Amino acid sequence: MSTDSHGNAPDQLPNQLPDANPAHWPVAPGWQPVVQGFFESPVGHKLLAFLQSRVDAGASIFPPRPLRALELTPPEAVRVVILGQDPYHGRGQAEGLAFSVAPGVRLPPSLQNIFKEMQRDLGTPFPPFPDPGGSLVKWAKNGVLLLNTCLTVEEGQAASHAGKGWEVLTDAVIRHVAEGPRPVVFMLWGSHAQSKRALIPQDRGHLLLMSNHPSPLSALRPPVPFIGNGHFGKARDFRQQHGY
Numbered sequence: 001m002s003t004d005s006h007g008n009a010p011d012q013l014p015n016q017l018p019d020a021n022p023a024h025w026p027v028a029p030g031w032q033p034v035v036q037g038f039f040e041s042p043v044g045h046k047l048l049a050f051l052q053s054r055v056d057a058g059a060s061i062f063p064p065r066p067l068r069a070l071e072l073t074p075p076e077a078v079r080v081v082i083l084g085q086d087p088y089h090g091r092g093q094a095e096g097l098a099f100s101v102a103p104g105v106r107l108p109p110s111l112q113n114i115f116k117e118m119q120r121d122l123g124t125p126f127p128p129f130p131d132p133g134g135s136l137v138k139w140a141k142n143g144v145l146l147l148n149t150c151l152t153v154e155e156g157q158a159a160s161h162a163g164k165g166w167e168v169l170t171d172a173v174i175r176h177v178a179e180g181p182r183p184v185v186f187m188l189w190g191s192h193a194q195s196k197r198a199l200i201p202q203d204r205g206h207l208l209l210m211s212n213h214p215s216p217l218s219a220l221r222p223p224v225p226f227i228g229n230g231h232f233g234k235a236r237d238f239r240q241q242h243g244y
Contacts, residue, residue, distance in 0.1 A: 015092055017061035017152065025067040028074035034176055035070065038094040038169040042103050047165030051152065053214055062087050063239035066166075067095025069147050070173065072140035075116070079143035079186040079244050083193040089158050097146035099214075100136035108132045112224060113176035113214040121232045147173060149192070174199045178206065183242055184237045189213045189226060207238045 018024070022039050031077045038044045054061060065071065084098025088108065095102045099111050107115070111134045118124045127133060140146055149170045154160040174196055177184055183205035190213030200206055212218040215235035217224040 005123055015062075015064065016155075017051070017066070019055055020066075022048070025071075027049060027064050027067050029069040029071040030075040031067075031173070032136055034053055034172050035067065035169070037111075038172060040227075043165045043168045050161075050164050054154065054189065060091065061152050061161075062089065062091070062153070064154065065096050065097040066151040069098070069140060069145060071198035072097070072137065074089045075176060075180065076145045078145045078180075078184055079182075079239055080187065081145045081147060081174070081177060081189045083144070083174075083189070083196060084148040085093070085190075085192050086148055086159050087153045087159045088164060089153045089160070091155055095135065095137070097136050097140055099150045100140075100146055101134040103133055103135045104130040105134060107140065108214045110214040110219075113216065113219045116228055117214070117229065118232050120227070122236070124232075145173075145177065149196070151189075169194070171199055178204065183207065183238075185209065185238055187231055187235070190215070190218065209234060 007080050022035070026056075040047065051061065081171070082098055087096070087099060088092035089182065092109070093101045093105050099108075099114060101108060101111065106129070115124075115126050119126065132138065136146055147170055150166045151161070151170065152161045152166065178200040180184075185207045186193045186200055187196060188208060188210045193213075194210055197208065197210075200208065209229070209231040211224040211231065212221060212226045214226045
C-alpha cells in the first residue's frame, strides 16, 4: 500500500495536525486563488506561524487537514452552505467538515439534533452506526459546503484558535460563494452563523434559512427552535426549483 509524505495510507488521515504547511492541505482548484491569496497575506503568515509554534510546543491540534471542506466541495459545486463555528475538540472527532465526525465516532448532541430534524422534516432515517454514522463526507461530495468559521482547535479547548486569522479566510470563502453566479441555500444556525449574513448579498436570489443552533441548549427554545425549522424541506424545494 502506498503512503503519503506523513506515512499515512491515501484514504486515511492522521489524527492531528502534523505541521503548519498549507502544501499538505489540498483544496479543489477553484478555491486555490482564494486560499493562496490568504496564506500569502500578513494575516495568513501570522496564522501559520502561530499554528507551527503550537505544533512545536507539542499541542494536539485538530483536524489533520483544516481545509477539507474546500477539498471535497469545489466552489462550482456548492448548492448549500452550512456554517459551523469551530471543530470538535475531542481526539478523533473532527474531520474538517462542520458538524461532521469521523467514521465510527458516536454522534455529538448537535449532530443528533440535525438528524432528528431531517427525519422529522424529510422522513430520512438516522444513518446506521458506526458506518457511516456521523460522517458527512457524502454531503460534502454532493454540493454541501460544511464550513466552520475557525478551522483548527486544540484538544479539549473549544474555540482555542478563534480570532487567530482563520475567520479572514472563511469570510472570503463565504463571500466568494455568495457573489457567485448561482443562487445558493445558506443555513445559518445560531447567532454566530447569523453574524455572517452581512457577507451575503440580498440581490442574488439566495435562500437564507435562519434558526437557533442545533445544540441541546437552544434546539427547542424560542425565538426560532431548530427542531421544527423545516430547513431541509425548504432547501430541497429550492434546489428542485433551480434544477439542481
